Amino acid sequence: MPAPLLSVSRRTRHTPFTDRVTAQGVKSYTVYNHMLLPTAFESAEADYRHLKNHVQVWDVSCERQVEIRGPDAGKLIQMLTPRDLGKMTIGQCFYTPMVDETGGMLNDPVTLKLSEDRYWVSIADSDLLFWIKGLAYGLHFEVDVDEPDVSPLAVQGPKADDLVARVFGDAVRDIRFFRYSVLPFEGRDLVVARSGYSKQGGFEIYLDGSDLGEPLWDALFAAGDDLQVRPGCPNLIERIEGRLLSYGNDMTRENTPHECGLGRFCQTQSAIGCVGRNALLRVAVEGPTRQIRSLAIDGDALAPCGGVWPVFAGGKRVGRVTSSAWSPDFETNVAIGMIRMTHWDDGMRVEVETPDGMRGATIREQSFI
Amino acid sequence: MPAPLLSVSRRTRHTPFTDRVTAQGVKSYTVYNHMLLPTAFESAEADYRHLKNHVQVWDVSCERQVEIRGPDAGKLIQMLTPRDLGKMTIGQCFYTPMVDETGGMLNDPVTLKLSEDRYWVSIADSDLLFWIKGLAYGLHFEVDVDEPDVSPLAVQGPKADDLVARVFGDAVRDIRFFRYSVLPFEGRDLVVARSGYSKQGGFEIYLDGSDLGEPLWDALFAAGDDLQVRPGCPNLIERIEGRLLSYGNDMTRENTPHECGLGRFCQTQSAIGCVGRNALLRVAVEGPTRQIRSLAIDGDALAPCGGVWPVFAGGKRVGRVTSSAWSPDFETNVAIGMIRMTHWDDGMRVEVETPDGMRGATIREQSFI
Numbered sequence: 001m002p003a004p005l006l007s008v009s010r011r012t013r014h015t016p017f018t019d020r021v022t023a024q025g026v027k028s029y030t031v032y033n034h035m036l037l038p039t040a041f042e043s044a045e046a047d048y049r050h051l052k053n054h055v056q057v058w059d060v061s062c063e064r065q066v067e068i069r070g071p072d073a074g075k076l077i078q079m080l081t082p083r084d085l086g087k088m089t090i091g092q093c094f095y096t097p098m099v100d101e102t103g104g105m106l107n108d109p110v111t112l113k114l115s116e117d118r119y120w121v122s123i124a125d126s127d128l129l130f131w132i133k134g135l136a137y138g139l140h141f142e143v144d145v146d147e148p149d150v151s152p153l154a155v156q157g158p159k160a161d162d163l164v165a166r167v168f169g170d171a172v173r174d175i176r177f178f179r180y181s182v183l184p185f186e187g188r189d190l191v192v193a194r195s196g197y198s199k200q201g202g203f204e205i206y207l208d209g210s211d212l213g214e215p216l217w218d219a220l221f222a223a224g225d226d227l228q229v230r231p232g233c234p235n236l237i238e239r240i241e242g243r244l245l246s247y248g249n250d251m252t253r254e255n256t257p258h259e260c261g262l263g264r265f266c267q268t269q270s271a272i273g274c275v276g277r278n279a280l281l282r283v284a285v286e287g288p289t290r291q292i293r294s295l296a297i298d299g300d301a302l303a304p305c306g307g308v309w310p311v312f313a314g315g316k317r318v319g320r321v322t323s324s325a326w327s328p329d330f331e332t333n334v335a336i337g338m339i340r341m342t343h344w345d346d347g348m349r350v351e352v353e354t355p356d357g358m359r360g361a362t363i364r365e366q367s368f369i
Numbered sequence: 370m371p372a373p374l375l376s377v378s379r380r381t382r383h384t385p386f387t388d389r390v391t392a393q394g395v396k397s398y399t400v401y402n403h404m405l406l407p408t409a410f411e412s413a414e415a416d417y418r419h420l421k422n423h424v425q426v427w428d429v430s431c432e433r434q435v436e437i438r439g440p441d442a443g444k445l446i447q448m449l450t451p452r453d454l455g456k457m458t459i460g461q462c463f464y465t466p467m468v469d470e471t472g473g474m475l476n477d478p479v480t481l482k483l484s485e486d487r488y489w490v491s492i493a494d495s496d497l498l499f500w501i502k503g504l505a506y507g508l509h510f511e512v513d514v515d516e517p518d519v520s521p522l523a524v525q526g527p528k529a530d531d532l533v534a535r536v537f538g539d540a541v542r543d544i545r546f547f548r549y550s551v552l553p554f555e556g557r558d559l560v561v562a563r564s565g566y567s568k569q570g571g572f573e574i575y576l577d578g579s580d581l582g583e584p585l586w587d588a589l590f591a592a593g594d595d596l597q598v599r600p601g602c603p604n605l606i607e608r609i610e611g612r613l614l615s616y617g618n619d620m621t622r623e624n625t626p627h628e629c630g631l632g633r634f635c636q637t638q639s640a641i642g643c644v645g646r647n648a649l650l651r652v653a654v655e656g657p658t659r660q661i662r663s664l665a666i667d668g669d670a671l672a673p674c675g676g677v678w679p680v681f682a683g684g685k686r687v688g689r690v691t692s693s694a695w696s697p698d699f700e701t702n703v704a705i706g707m708i709r710m711t712h713w714d715d716g717m718r719v720e721v722e723t724p725d726g727m728r729g730a731t732i733r734e735q736s737f738i
Contacts, residue, residue, distance in 0.1 A: 003374040004374070004395060005396060006375035006397065007372060007399045008372065009615075009674075009675055009676075009692070011494060011617030014676055027374060029374070029375065030376045031399070034494065125380060127496035130503065131503045133500060134504040136503075137469075137507065138504045138505070246378075248379065305378075307378075
């Protein structure tokens with residue numbers, strides 16, 4: 001399908017940065033949590049090259065926060081995930097697969113512990129707020145669950161430390177991976193975390209109050225001229241190389257965290273209270289029968305996968321590709337897919353049914369980067 | 370903002386009809402319930418004229434169903450809405466504002482009663498499934514809550530009866546407004562309801578099983594050549610003229626049903642069990658302090674409202690416009706907005722801050738059509 005036009009309305013929410021993003025030449029969007037998420041500025045390949053060499057500012061406001069606050073917040077947050085949050089400390093960010101009572105993935109957010117009774121859940125594309133509110137109401141928990149006016153702005157790329165240090169001070173250099181510090185900007189305290197949806201390093205600044213959006217954007221661009229700072233966005237090619245999963249693309253409610261290769265984020269046995277615990281205990285021990293893998297698809301450049309490409313071996317269906325793009329660095333079509341255990345070993349050969357016809361492909365246990 | 374390109378992926382789900390819609394020249398989409406929803410074929414104005422004169426087939430698969438099934442289904446469905454469902458019978462469709470414990474709108478679906486213990490909730494753009502699942506889990510209800518493979522296809526326009534009768538038989542002519550019949554198509558029973566998101570009349574066919582999508586589409590087009598059948602979609606101009614509200618545009622979780630002018634669908638006093646009942650009892654009696662109104666905005670054609678336009682009177686903010694479009698039939702900019710009670714009476718004059726500058730506007734208590 002050639003890219004169609006997107007009709008924009010209040011329902012496809014603008015962000016605090018949309019006017020800047022538009023002025024700086026965004027070419028395309030997707031809609032994510034009912035909000036505009038840029039998908040390309042110059043082009044996927046040019047954006048990719050720049051991301052790997054310089055520094056980019058990404059409007060990822062669509063990573064909305066679900067704030068859980070109150071005496072039962074800790075109990076409620078543990079219900080949501082098979083990751084054991086018992087030792088989580090204030091200042092930490094945890095990648096937290098979140099599941100329903102069947103163990104099916106509802107979202108794969110990053111959870112921030114702000115205080116003993118206050119958390120932000122920085123969500124992927126589903127209304128996790130509704131699930132959490134429903135649970136809290138049904139269980140008579142003493143919590144407030146809401147979406148605050150918080151919009152993450154990511155700064156990603158090898159020069160991210162330099163850029164963010166110029167705006168927030170050298171303290172940012174000491175922030176460890178998946179930790180955050182609270183740092184002042186124009187008199188307001190902002191959460192600044194070392195995290196982000198790329199493998200190039202960087203930060204996510206949790207803009208707290210839309211009014212400060214353009215001042216923050218402008219400060220980063222004013223400080224970064226010699227660093228060749230540019231607007232950017234999660235890059236399809238780079239995230240597939242790094243096997244950063246996309247909820248709704250590479251996994252859905254049909255999948256368990258173990259199928260998604262997220263078993264290392266699950267301590268199902270000790271995650272007492274998790275609503276999906278019973279459903280996941282067995283699969284946590286025995287392992288899944290299909291799992292996320294990277295693939296290198298043979299031949300020349302394919303247009304990115306816009307849906308699902310079936311994967312075959314010996315004429316039998318053994319999986320599906322759900323994300324793919326041509327990688328200039330690896331000179332192959334890099335892909336992510338869900339593959340049955342009979343064919344998921346490193347180096348195994350399969351066939352992928354693409355719009356361009358059948359293509360050979362090689363399974364990779366590890367990501368490309 | 371000029372219309373940007375939309376990046377399509379598995380996450381912006383295709384429908385059973387997307388290939389047909391693409392082949393027949395869709396120009397633009399929005400994303401609705403994580404799914405592609407066409408927004409224009411020829412142009413908004415040409416589509417509008419055709420809709421009012423002929424018959425269109427609309428891919429509204431994005432009106433996903435939440436199926437609630439099991440012994441507690443009736444109890445659970447009443448929890449969701451201040452509309453009294455006590456006398457609802459099998460074969461009825463009810464427009465049901467759905468609210469959270471604060472009385473805030475979570476969705477405004479059409480609910481279909483399929484049997485005493487089975488309902489479909491045909492949703493607007495929010496993951497209502499998550500709210501219902503959360504409630505059901507928290508309350509230990511004996512129900513199954515899921516999204517079935519059901520994709521509504523709407524047939525709208527003055528010739529809709531003729532077209533649908535040719536495919537499903539003359540029995541469709543006897544279906545009353547917001548009632549459905551179960552009728553066979555290629556050996557499968559499909560729900561056919563007299564409903565739809567226009568004021569031009571017509572049906573929604575609940576395609577049950579994606580495999581039957583293209584046969585159904587093709588049957589309608591094969592039968593309708595002399596009726597000038599065309600592909601279409603919910604039309605912005607016509608739905609604003611008819612004051613058909615759009616969740617996420619004209620109302621959000623911030624609004625009560627009463628603010629949305631949906632008080633006639635609430636019997637809050639008798640809707641025992643509705644989770645928002647306590648919050649809504651007072652407003653149900655006293656009425657809201659702001660409410661949805663139609664507006665006619667003076668002057669020449671404005672581009673459709675892509676966000677929120679503030680409304681003023683005497684220099685004070687008195688509301689906002691959230692949808693607007695130029696109406697060829699009424700030769701004015703028709704709009705929908707939320708207006709404070711001081712200025713909501715029919716014929717009152719206000720000012721709207723548009724991207725084109727301040728414009729005078731007249732409040733209308735009634736819709737245009």
